[in-house]
Amino acid sequence: MKTFFKTLAILMVASIASFAEPFSNVCNENNSDGSVGMPMKSCTIDNLTNYTLIVNGSRFMIDTYQTVTYNGESFGLRLYVTNTVPEYNPIMALAQNAFATRAPLHIIYVNPAVTNIINADYLNNKNCGINRNNDGTPAYMHCPIQSFTIFSQN
Numbered sequence: 724m725k726t727f728f729k730t731l732a733i734l735m736v737a738s739i740a741s742f743a744e745p746f747s748n749v750c751n752e753n754n755s756d757g758s759v760g761m762p763m764k765s766c767t768i769d770n771l772t773n774y775t776l777i778v779n780g781s782r783f784m785i786d787t788y789q790t791v792t793y794n795g796e797s798f799g800l801r802l803y804v805t806n807t808v809p810e811y812n813p814i815m816a817l818a819q820n821a822f823a824t825r826a827p828l829h830i831i832y833v834n835p836a837v838t839n840i841i842n843a844d845y846l847n848n849k850n851c852g853i854n855r856n857n858d859g860t861p862a863y864m865h866c867p868i869q870s871f872t873i874f875s876q877n
Contacts, residue, residue, distance in 0.1 A: 750834045764837045765869055771828040776818055781806045782846060783815045784865065785828075791835055791864045798853055798864035802832050805848055814868060821873040830871040835864055 750766035768787065775786040782805045789800040804814050821828055835851040843852035843865045851866040 750836065762831065762869065764834050765831050766834045766866075768828070768830045768832075770874070771830060772825070774822070774828065776815075776822050777801075778815070783811065783818070785818060785830070785868070787830075793835060793840060793853065793861075793864060796861040798861045801863045801865045802830060802868045803846060803865045804868050805846055808848055814871075817871070817873060824873075827874045828871050829874060831869040832866045833869065835866055838866075840864075 749769075768789070771787060773788050775788075777784040777786060782803050784801045784803045787800045787802060790797045791800050792798075804811055818828075820826075833849070833851055838850050841847070841850045841852040843854035843863065846852050846865055846867070848867045851864055853864050854862045856862045
């Protein structure tokens with residue numbers, strides 16, 4: 724567990740680079756055929772420009788306005804980190820900086836297709852979790868952030 728968060732801290736980079744490519748979301752399953760430099764069993768979102776930041780008690784989330792399918796149901800994709808990890812404040816600060824400057828994000832997160840899905844009330848920074856609306860309809864798939872980079876829009 725400590726190795727994961729040390730890797731997260733190393734991967735967490737505020738980078739300034741030109742980035743004009745369109746939005747893309749690529750996932751690796753049990754191989755490394757997806758995006759270069761992306762860990763196995765991870766997904767990456769490149770050039771995310773439309774997002775909302777949410778602080779909800781003990782967790783920080785990025786609402787991506789994208790959807791994922793799980794067991795035939797469509798869930799909104801939210802990426803998260805809880806305050807139980809040392810990187811919580813730096814991740815939140817970098818994301819707030821990106822939001823304030825309208826900078827696109829490059830985010831690596833756990834692939835929900837190859838992880839054990841848990842209840843979103845008990846997020847653990849390792850697994851994706853789901854929650855539902857009061858009427859039982861799918862609400863969100865919450866997946867842990869593994870790293871993200873801030874790009875300038877020069």
